[in-house]
Amino acid sequence: MIRLLVVDDSPLMRRLLGNVFAAQGDFELSFARNGVEALDKLAAFKPDVITLDIQMPEMDGLACLDRIMLEHPCPVVMVSSLTTEGADATLEALELGAVDFITKPKRAVSLEIETLAPLLVEKVRAASRARLPGTLRLADRVRLKSGLDSKPMPAPRKLVRPMPAACGVRRTDSPVHNLVLVGTSTGGPPALDVLLARLPHDFPWPVVVAQHMPGSFTGPLARRLDKLCALNVTEVTRPTPLEPGNVYIGKGDADVIVSMRPGGPVVLAAPSHPEHRWHPSVDRLVHSAMQHFPPAGLIGVLMTGMGSDGAEAMTTLRQQGGRTIAEAEESAVVWGMPGELVHRGGADIVAPLEDIADRIIELVGRK
Known part of the structure; x- marks a missing residue:
């Protein structure tokens, strides 16, 4: 079984995603309404993969993702809009450590979810098997566990331009x-x-x-x-x-x-x-x-x-x-x-x- 945590503030989206994955027969599901609730469930549920909405109250998807990668590294698939703002936020999420992303339907999600379902399932299955580098955010994780900084540090850019x-x-x-x-x-x-x-x-x-x-x-x-x-x-x-x-x-x-x-x-x-x-x-x-x-x-x-x-x-x-x-x-x-x-x-x-x-x-x- 693949343990999937669905994090979305929309009851409709949680229900629709839950139906898609429950129909597969090999997903064990848990749900959270926002980033704070998702973090509370990580230790007990121990998900193999997480779908994480970007726009949420209390703690948005990017802040939640940052905490996940520092405290409980796990493959995450972001749920994004097709807007320019959604694209920028998604790219930031991929930099923070998200494995992949899925985009919300342009029209009513309830009308398009069946068409999108095969791709959603394929992406989440692939993410559940994804390899997270052991060095991912390593310096930040060590710093946080050492108590040197109560705030998670932003993802470092380890980019070296050759001469x-x-x-x-x-x-x-x-x-x-x-x-x-x-x-x-x-x-x-x-x-x-x-x-x-x-x-x-x-x-x-x-x-x-x-x-x-x-x-x-x-x-x-x-x-x-x-x-x-x-x-x-x-x-x-x-x-x-x-x-x-x-x-x-x-x-x-x-x-x-x-x-x-x-x-x-x-x-x-x-x-x-x-x-x-x-x-x-x-x-x-x-x-x-x-x-x-x-x-x-x-x-x-x-x-x-x-x-x-x-x-x-x-x-x-x-x-x-x-x-x-x-x-x-x-x-x-x-x-x-x-x-x-x-x-x-x-x-x-x-x-x-x-x-x-x-x-x-x-x-x-x-x-």
Whole structure:
């Protein structure tokens, strides 16, 4: 049985979520109306996973999440709105340690809950098996237990920007012939923090990212990443020339693809293709890049995420002479996508998250 604590101030939402998970037959449920009540239930109920609303009275979801990660670390799935404010709060929650998020229906929740139910269950099941790093908020937890500070400290940003010389490859103004393709899903935003913060400002290849997210979330994600790393990070909303020193985040609820224009290669948002379940699709991104770049000029990176998106395309890329990197199980929050790449024999390199940037730099230096 999966012990699930549902935390939401709405009686209707608690009832609807309770019905969805009770119908599965393998969930043991408990409920809380706000963050204070949720914290009171942690020690006795010992949940395997928590769904946590962001907007609640007395103690909101972010404050509650902060306490959970410091006092009783447990996989948490945030329940978020699709607004810009909801996106910003959700990204903050992922930074604090939440594993994933689900979005509330745009219309009456009672009308759409049946449609959303399979995804809700899949995300919560994946979160219940998620790996929380032992170092997650470790310094804060030690400080709190030592009584050095009665207030939980904000999540530290352990981001180290390498010196420009670390890349070892000079940028030029020549046309772009090489490209890094990154795919990720559950646990992806914090993983992108780590990866991109370790790439120097003179990194000579463009980087295109397919992160499974709703369309209202990828803009805030790009702006947040742009503040954290030396490269320029933008959301792809229109055909954009691919240039060194830039990271392009695919717009959510659409696919991100590479194409060729008279002036050179571009990246653009394309309507999501029904052939692919998750969007932006990593498989579609990689296949589109292979149509316009030689395989030897492509590096595919597949990081944490449930499912198998990207594994098929990156396996093909490796078979045709491209290079691929899979995140190691030891660091992945969910080893679905990178694990599938490894199982298919499609990974040249398997590396923990903190080493992936160095492996990319090494591969670029050999070109």
